[in-house]
Amino acid sequence: MALVDCAVMTQRWPFIHHVTFIASDLEASTRFYTAALKPLGVVGEAADGGAEFWEEELDTPSFGLYPAGDATVTRGAHIAFTARDRASVDAFYEAALSAGGTSRYEPRLWPEYRAYCAFVDDPDGNNIEAVYKEQA
Numbered sequence: 533m534a535l536v537d538c539a540v541m542t543q544r545w546p547f548i549h550h551v552t553f554i555a556s557d558l559e560a561s562t563r564f565y566t567a568a569l570k571p572l573g574v575v576g577e578a579a580d581g582g583a584e585f586w587e588e589e590l591d592t593p594s595f596g597l598y599p600a601g602d603a604t605v606t607r608g609a610h611i612a613f614t615a616r617d618r619a620s621v622d623a624f625y626e627a628a629l630s631a632g633g634t635s636r637y638e639p640r641l642w643p644e645y646r647a648y649c650a651f652v653d654d655p656d657g658n659n660i661e662a663v664y665k666e667q668a
Contacts, residue, residue: 547593548593549592549593549594550592550593550594550595550596551593551594551595551596551611552582552595552596552597552598553595553596553597553598553606553609553654553656553658554597554598554599554600554603554604554605554606555597555599555600555605555606555655555656556600556605556655556656557655558582558583558597558598558599560655561583561597561654561655561656562576562578562583562597563632564628564631564632564633564654564655565583565585565595565597565654566583566585566631567627567628567630567631568624568627568628568631568633568652568654568660568662569585569595569613569624570627571615571620571623571624571627571662572587572613572614572615572616572624572662573587573588573616573620574586574587574588574595574613575587575588579596580598581598581599582596582597582599583596583597584596584597585597595611595613605656606656606658607656607657607658608657608658608659609658609659610658610659610660610661611658611659611661612649612661612662612663613661613662613663614662614663614664614665615648615662615663616664617664618639618648618664620662620664621639621648621649621650621662621663621664622639622650624650624662625638625639625650625652625662628650628652628660629652632655633652633653633654633655633660634652634653635651635652635653636651636653636659637649637650637651638650639662641666645663645665646665646666646667647663647664647665647666648663648664648666649661649662649663649664650662
């Protein structure tokens with residue numbers, strides 16, 4: 533096992549560059565994610581036949597949606613989006629439900645994770661979470 537340079541460990545860069553889901557109904561999924569992610573400071577636009585979402589002022593990490601075509605629809609995945617505070621988690625949850633999402637867990641503190649989270653299903657049944665990590 534290689535040793536990790538401690539100086540490198542203190543630099544921040546995204547662990548994941550981008551994630552893409554294949555949607556059964558691109559329009560419904562785009563509407564859902566546009567509404568649900570807005571309270572988290574995430575913006576989006578149409579791109580290359582799909583939609584791309586990213587945090588304002590940053591282009592990565594990003595989240596993409598594309599139509600199924602001949603590809604298999606993404607189902608059963610779990611992705612957690614970072615929230616800046618509890619109010620953002622609450623707003624995510626309400627916006628997601630208003631845009632066609634289905635509740636899994638209402639916003640609450642999960643002490644075992646030191647996090648305030650809410651979980652919803654997107655139009656294809658993926659588990660979408662907003663998480664605000666509480667300070668120790």
